[in-house]
Amino acid sequence: xxxxxxxxxxxxxxxxxxxxxxxxxxxxxxxxxxxxxxxxxxxxxxxxxxxxxxxxxxxxxxxxxxxxxxxxxxxxxxxxxxxxxxxxxxxxxxxxxxxxxxxxxxxxxxxxxxxxxxxxxxxxxxxxxxxxxxxxxxxxxxxxxxxxxxxxxxxxxxxxxxxxxxxx
Numbered sequence: 592x593x594x595x596x597x598x599x600x601x602x603x604x605x606x607x608x609x610x611x612x613x614x615x616x617x618x619x620x621x622x623x624x625x626x627x628x629x630x631x632x633x634x635x636x637x638x639x640x641x642x643x644x645x646x647x648x649x650x651x652x653x654x655x656x657x658x659x660x661x662x663x664x665x666x667x668x669x670x671x672x673x674x675x676x677x678x679x680x681x682x683x684x685x686x687x688x689x690x691x692x693x694x695x696x697x698x699x700x701x702x703x704x705x706x707x708x709x710x711x712x713x714x715x716x717x718x719x720x721x722x723x724x725x726x727x728x729x730x731x732x733x734x735x736x737x738x739x740x741x742x743x744x745x746x747x748x749x750x751x752x753x754x755x756x757x758x759x
Contacts (some may be wrong), residue, residue, distance in 0.1 A: 598709045602615030602642060606717070607636045609644035610656060612747045617637040617720075618740045619647040626703055626735045628722035629664045630654075633707070633744060636662065636716040644716070650723065652697075666693050667704055667717045674714060676705035678734060703734075710749045718744060 598606075609615060611676055612707055615633055622631040629650030635642045641662040643654045654660070662668045679702040682694040694702065704719035718741045 598640075598642070601636060602637070602640065606642060606644045606657060606731055608748060608751050609633050609635070609744075612744075612751060614747060615645045615744060616647070618743065622703075622718065622720050622737060622740060623647055623649060625736055626701075626720050626722075626730060627726060628701060628703070628720040630722065631718070631720040633718055634653060634665075634667055634716045636665075636667045638662070638671070639666050641667055652721065659682070664696055666691075666702065670704055670706050670717055671714055674706045674708065676703070676734070676738070678703050678730040683725065690708045691704060692747060697721065698723055701730070703737060704731050705734075705737050707745050707748075709745050715745065715748060717741075 619631040619633070623629060630646070630648050632646040632654065633644045635644050639662060641660045643656055643658050645656050646654055648654060670677060672705045679688050679694070680703070682700045688694055694700070699721040701722045701724065702720070704717045706717055707715040709715055718737065728749040
């Protein structure tokens with residue numbers, strides 16, 4: 592699952608920045624609780640890389656902070672391109688997704704991912720969650736909360752970068 596390419600200093604700094612923001616662990620826990628999913632992550636996504644910056648893995652998906660997926664195998668790559676979130680309640684019941692290679696490759700039935708957009712409008716990455724089981728209630732009911740979490744992460748990253756105090 593991981594790349595053998597070395598990380599450049601900017602990406603290493605981004606990962607470290609996310610790991611130093613204490614509220615992100617709590618937000619990932621909230622994402623799992625609200626969505627009913629067992630894996631949530633903040634990922635740094637570029638044209639060439641998908642890197643987990645912080646994760647909560649209660650399903651044994653097997654990714655830790657700093658681990659990498661081939662970006663072209665992720666839906667987050669599509670989100671990087673269009674800055675639009677994706678919600679999948681049940682891969683098997685959604686024609687646009689039931690033959691898509693990503694859910695098949697990673698074995699998930701439910702998925703949510705929203706972009707993390709910095710104050711300057713730049714795309715940082717995604718806040719995403721997956722689970723091998725489909726959702727019984729629509730993820731659209733928690734979409735606003737997940738979008739709010741992504742905005743909070745972006746504000747924390749902007750505060751950290753500008754030298755303002757971040758939560759500890």
